[in-house]
Amino acid sequence: MKKLSLFTICLIILIGSWVFLEFVVGGIISVPIPNSVIAMYMGLIVIAILVHISVEDSQFREFLRPIHETLVDDRRRTHRRVLVVLIPLFLLGYTYAIIAQRANPPGSPRDAHPSPPLELTYKDEVIGTMQDVVNPFRHYEKDDPEAFKAHVENGKRVYHQNCFYCHGDHLDGQGHFAPYLQPLPANFQDPGIIPNFQESFFFWRIAKGGPGLPAAGTPWDSAMPIWEDHLTKDEIWDVILFLSEYTGYQFRTFGEAH
Amino acid sequence: MKIRTIAFLLILFGTLAVFSLTYAQNAPEASERGKEVYENSCAHCHGIEGRGDGSAAENLLPKPRDFTRGLYKIRSTEAGQLPTDQDLFDIITVGMPGSSMPEWETALSTEERWQVVAYIKTFYEGFKENENPPKQITLEGKISYAEQSVEIGKELYVELGCVECHGNVGRGDGTSAPTLTDSWGFQTWPANLTQGWNYRGGADTEDIFKRFIGGIAGSPMPAFEGDSFLNFGLTAEESKRLIELENRDEMTEAEEEESGKFYEKMDTAVDIALSIKEGAEMSAAEMQTYNDAMKVVYEKSWHLANYVKSLMPEKRPEPAIGNNVLRSQYVQGTLPAIDDAVWETFEAGYFPLVGQVVIEPRQFNPTIDGVHVKSFYSDTEVAFLFVWDDRTHTTGDEIDEATGKPLEDALAVQFPVKVPQGPTAPKPYFLGGGRLPVYLWHWKASTPEQVTELTAKGINNAEAQEAQGELQVQSTYIDGQYKLWVKRALKTEDKKDLQLEPGVFVPIAFSAWDGSNGDVDTKRTMTSWYTFTLEPVPSSRRFVYPPIIAILSVGLLFGLRAFVQRRNTEDV
Numbered sequence: 001m002k003k004l005s006l007f008t009i010c011l012i013i014l015i016g017s018w019v020f021l022e023f024v025v026g027g028i029i030s031v032p033i034p035n036s037v038i039a040m041y042m043g044l045i046v047i048a049i050l051v052h053i054s055v056e057d058s059q060f061r062e063f064l065r066p067i068h069e070t071l072v073d074d075r076r077r078t079h080r081r082v083l084v085v086l087i088p089l090f091l092l093g094y095t096y097a098i099i100a101q102r103a104n105p106p107g108s109p110r111d112a113h114p115s116p117p118l119e120l121t122y123k124d125e126v127i128g129t130m131q132d133v134v135n136p137f138r139h140y141e142k143d144d145p146e147a148f149k150a151h152v153e154n155g156k157r158v159y160h161q162n163c164f165y166c167h168g169d170h171l172d173g174q175g176h177f178a179p180y181l182q183p184l185p186a187n188f189q190d191p192g193i194i195p196n197f198q199e200s201f202f203f204w205r206i207a208k209g210g211p212g213l214p215a216a217g218t219p220w221d222s223a224m225p226i227w228e229d230h231l232t233k234d235e236i237w238d239v240i241l242f243l244s245e246y247t248g249y250q251f252r253t254f255g256e257a258h
Numbered sequence: 259m260k261i262r263t264i265a266f267l268l269i270l271f272g273t274l275a276v277f278s279l280t281y282a283q284n285a286p287e288a289s290e291r292g293k294e295v296y297e298n299s300c301a302h303c304h305g306i307e308g309r310g311d312g313s314a315a316e317n318l319l320p321k322p323r324d325f326t327r328g329l330y331k332i333r334s335t336e337a338g339q340l341p342t343d344q345d346l347f348d349i350i351t352v353g354m355p356g357s358s359m360p361e362w363e364t365a366l367s368t369e370e371r372w373q374v375v376a377y378i379k380t381f382y383e384g385f386k387e388n389e390n391p392p393k394q395i396t397l398e399g400k401i402s403y404a405e406q407s408v409e410i411g412k413e414l415y416v417e418l419g420c421v422e423c424h425g426n427v428g429r430g431d432g433t434s435a436p437t438l439t440d441s442w443g444f445q446t447w448p449a450n451l452t453q454g455w456n457y458r459g460g461a462d463t464e465d466i467f468k469r470f471i472g473g474i475a476g477s478p479m480p481a482f483e484g485d486s487f488l489n490f491g492l493t494a495e496e497s498k499r500l501i502e503l504e505n506r507d508e509m510t511e512a513e514e515e516e517s518g519k520f521y522e523k524m525d526t527a528v529d530i531a532l533s534i535k536e537g538a539e540m541s542a543a544e545m546q547t548y549n550d551a552m553k554v555v556y557e558k559s560w561h562l563a564n565y566v567k568s569l570m571p572e573k574r575p576e577p578a579i580g581n582n583v584l585r586s587q588y589v590q591g592t593l594p595a596i597d598d599a600v601w602e603t604f605e606a607g608y609f610p611l612v613g614q615v616v617i618e619p620r621q622f623n624p625t626i627d628g629v630h631v632k633s634f635y636s637d638t639e640v641a642f643l644f645v646w647d648d649r650t651h652t653t654g655d656e657i658d659e660a661t662g663k664p665l666e667d668a669l670a671v672q673f674p675v676k677v678p679q680g681p682t683a684p685k686p687y688f689l690g691g692g693r694l695p696v697y698l699w700h701w702k703a704s705t706p707e708q709v710t711e712l713t714a715k716g717i718n719n720a721e722a723q724e725a726q727g728e729l730q731v732q733s734t735y736i737d738g739q740y741k742l743w744v745k746r747a748l749k750t751e752d753k754k755d756l757q758l759e760p761g762v763f764v765p766i767a768f769s770a771w772d773g774s775n776g777d778v779d780t781k782r783t784m785t786s787w788y789t790f791t792l793e794p795v796p797s798s799r800r801f802v803y804p805p806i807i808a809i810l811s812v813g814l815l816f817g818l819r820a821f822v823q824r825r826n827t828e829d830v
Contacts, residue, residue: 071819072826084815088808095804100796104581105763105789106680160302160314165358165615165622169299170365176358180610182579182786209616211687220685223786225616 006059007066010049017045110183111216113197116204122233131254133200135237148241155242158235166223171247181223194249202240202251206231292377295370299362308381310442319623320357320458321444325381329441329476332459337473337481338535339392340384346375349459356456395471397464399553401560403567411565414558417501418488423448423478428569431649431738436774441476448478450647450738453627454570461570466563471556482555484531484548491527491551492520494558527551575630578607578788584766585793586633586640593634593641596732596743601643606630607790609768611783617717619660624783625649625775629669629768635792640758641745644669644768651735652773654704665773667703669742672696672767673756675713685765685787687716697756699729701742703773706733709744713754717780725752748792760792 004012021038025031053063070076070083120127127133140148159167166185168175173187188194204212210222227236244251297306303322305311310324323330332349333341350371353361362371379385401407415421415428423438425431428451440446454461459469473481484490489497500520503513530548534540540548578584584607594600610628613621629646646669654664675697678685686694698712698720709729714720730745748758756764769784771777 068822071822080819084812087815088811091811092804092808095807096800099800099803102581102585102793103761103791105583105791156302157313160312161317162615164314165613169360172364174360176360177612177615180577180612180785215684218685220687221787223612223616230618 005066006053006063010053010063013049014042014045018042108218108221110218110221112183114214114217116201120200120204122203122207122236123228127203127233128200130198130200130204133198133203134253135199135203135240135251137234137237137241138199151238152241152245154235155238155240156246158231158239159242162227162230163239171243183218183221185224188243188247188249191249194244194247194251197252198254199237199240199251202243203236206236206239288373289376289380292370292373292375295366295374296377299366300374303358308378314358317622318358319444320446321440321442322359324442325378327441327476328382328384331474331476332469333392333472333475334394334468335392335472336395337471337483339472340388342392342394343372343375343379346378347371350374352460354458355460356453356458395468397467399556399560400464400467401557401564403463403564407561407564408568411561411563411568414562415565418558418562420562424451425649426737428452428566429647429649429738431647435649438478440478446477447625447649450627450649451566451569452571452647453574454567454572455574456627461567463560463563463567466566467559470559470562482559483535484551484555485528485535487555489520489524490531490555491524491547493554496520496523497554574610575606575608575628577610578631583607583763584631584633584788584790586635586642586791587793588760588795589634589636591636593636593639593745596643596734596741600634601632604632606632606643606645607788609785609788611768611770611785614717614769614780614782614784617780619779619781621775621777621781621783623775625772626770626783629770629785631768633790635748635758635760639745639747640792641743642671644671644742644744645739646770647739648735648770648772649738650772650774652703654702654773656773658776658778661778663778664704665776665778666771667740667773668771668777669701669740670769671699671744672714672769673698674765675754675756677756677762677764695754697754699744701731701733701744703735703740706735707731709742711752711755723752723754728752728755758792761794763789763791766790 018038021033021041026033052059054060070079116130118130120130120133137148137151140151164175165177166175166181167173167188168178168185171188173185173190175185178185186193205224207226207228209226210219210224211226213219213222231239240251296304301312303310303312303314303318304325305315305322308325310322312322315322328340330341330345332354333339333345335341335345349359350366351361351363353359366374415424421432422434423430423432425435425448430448430450432448435448438446438448449457457465459465469479470482473479473483480486489500492500500517503509503517506513509517527547530540530544531551534548576582587604608628608630611624611626613624615622626646626648629644631645632643634641648667650667652665652667654666656665657663658665673696674686675695684694686696695713695715698714700710700712700720701708709731711723711726711729712720713723728746728750732743734741750757758764765787766789767785767787769782771782777783
């Protein structure tokens with residue numbers, strides 16, 4: 001077998017790395033990489049190749065040889081003719097594609113978990129500070145398991161009469177209305193949701209709904225109702241108990257409440 | 259590993275697998291463990307006692323299944339039979355599209371689903387009494403999908419009376435559609451056959467075929483069986499001939515005699531079918547007559563299934579989100595009218611509707627699936643075509659008791675008054691009221707040639723604008739489908755109107771009301787905010803720059819060659 005020229009090897013490395021990043025990592029292993037990051041990796045590879053070929057004069061000449069031959073050598077006449085057609089054709093198509101590209105709407109820089117207010121309120125009644133308020137029925141878990149069970153049961157009822165249309169039977173945010181909402185309803189089975197928030201945060205999100213979000217949460221997009229208009233305070237606390245009981249995740253706490 | 263060890267392991271695992279499967283399906287312990295799973299995952303809809311009366315049931319339609327009557331819609335078994343265990347397992351596993359029954363594959367293990375199957379069966383005595391396995395529908399003799407079969411199916415669709423409920427082209431808009439109730443007395447709508455993604459038991463031709471032969475138990479959809487099937491006992495040709503004869507005003511004596519023979523043949527076949535249903539013993543000749551007659555039913559069912567399959571797109575259209583936004587196409591001169599064929603030449607933007615469950619009164623069970631929108635614009639005007647399916651044409655003859663308002667079909671299109679600049683700029687809330695007003699177009703079926711312009715600050719706070727008449731409107735209702743055409747100038751004098759210009763991304767949202775589903779006021783279906791734009795005319799630069807670049811590159815290549823050649827000669 002003929003030994004590959006340095007130029008061909010470099011070309012193979014370059015194309016191979018791109019295919020690897022785009023299709024193997026991004027496609028088969030399915031860790032999608034942003035285009036900007038791919039561009040950065042490719043830049044680094046190009047620099048590495050340039051450093052490698054320019055270490056020695058002979059090496060550089062060896063690298064240039066195929067290009068040189070293609071340009072002037074009579075034995076490469078066919079190659080030359082093909083390239084002189086292909087390169088301009090490629091550039092023609094490429095510039096056309098760039099210019100004719102349709103404008104796309106701007107993306108939404110939405111903050112899915114914006115900061116809550118300092119005070120937790122139900123309608124206009126102040127319950128306490130966001131940091132300190134705890135679920136008033138949480139202590140039954142230890143003190144009175146029967147009462148706790150009743151509250152969870154009630155939370156389950158409330159959930160299936162109001163929430164499951166969007167948040168789903170499995171609490172995974174995939175209720176039968178969900179696929180057609182933007183943004184998607186919260187997925188309580190996601191390990192990053194319940195354990196990262198206090199119960200008071202959930203109370204705030206449920207009570208005030210989409211319209212109660214600060215601007216960073218793009219309140220105008222959310223379909224989450226203002227539940228304090230429909231549910232009592234106790235019903236909201238019960239539904240929060242049900243969320244953690246059903247999923248098995250614990251809400252975040254800051255030690256014992258004072 | 260030695261072959262003997264492998265064989266031993268295989269046998270061990272095989273035995274375990276078989277053992278655990280039978281155990282899960284049959285043992286009474288399975289149904290006990292199923293009780294726990296059922297009460298945790300199913301009872302909130304289907305009820306603790308399996309009566310379909312859980313706490314969520316009140317707001318659901320179709321209602322959750324009542325397991326106490328042994329009536330199951332989706333079965334692989336013949337008419338009047340119970341489902342197989344596998345049928346029950348499958349429906350739990352994949353759920354029922356178009357209803358609130360989700361798939362349970364992700365939430366319950368295979369074992370748990372089998373346990374639930376065992377437990378559900380305890381709600382109905384018939385499962386215990388029935389020792390013989392239910393008779394399954396054979397799929398042998400399947401007639402594959404082909405244009406010719408679809409044509410035959412299309413004729414059968416009319417002949418067999420499918421039109422009565424499912425409508426002329428299958429949109430569920432037949433004349434009896436609004437009157438149907440299920441075995442529990444709840445209202446039920448005939449399927450819109452053009453929306454395969456909502457078929458409860460799947461939309462493959464096999465699935466459709468099974469619904470024909472087995473019927474949809476508990477619903478008004480009949481099974482195709484001997485005693486009720488049209489012209490049972492006749493061959494396809496004979497049946498056709500009889501229909502032809504029956505349609506004549508007068509018959510000659512010979513024709514009278516001919517049709518008389520057909521009736522005799524049918525009577526014999528129906529009698530046999532009824533006797534078989536009652537479990538009577540039949541002679542071989544009688545069985546032959548029956549089987550021949552059923553063969554015709556099966557054949558017709560396959561043709562009909564192929565026709566129904568032809569009515570639906572392959573899958574539900576993708577919603578117009580992301581980069582797939584609604585783009586209005588530029589045309590020079592006059593914009594196309596409602597019946598112009600040019601509307602058919604491109605894909606519509608699809609906006610799926612969901613029930614409005616935020617503000618009382620709420621709609622938990624929408625009957626309108628989505629609205630398809632197309633648009634053209636010219637230098638001065640923009641035209642929209644809104645298309646949506648609605649099974650009934652309701653124009654406000656009935657009054658809603660709660661609100662005192664007429665129940666009628668309607669559509670509203672919502673824009674902001676001012677286009678928000680940049681992605682973080684506030685859009686108006688689409689519900690519940692907001693700081694920023696919206697600009698609305700409101701069309702009602704009772705005034706089909708008129709669209710009212712409104713300014714609204716919240717869902718219950720809309721006011722008709724003083725200046726009306728800027729919109730030109732045309733609309734039609736044909737075969738269960740509304741088409742609404744609205745034209746307006748890009749720029750208007752009214753400051754409360756949205757002003758349009760090419761290249762701007764404009765938020766857009768929709769609401770639809772189905773009067774016959776009780777939709778009125780906030781009880782309606784809706785979408786969240788989507789995006790629409792007047793797609794700018796493609797720049798003519800795209801024909802200028804690319805050739806220049808190409809020519810330059812040729813020049814560059816030749817230049818490079820000349821440069822290298824010259825250096826070579828110098829080197830030498």
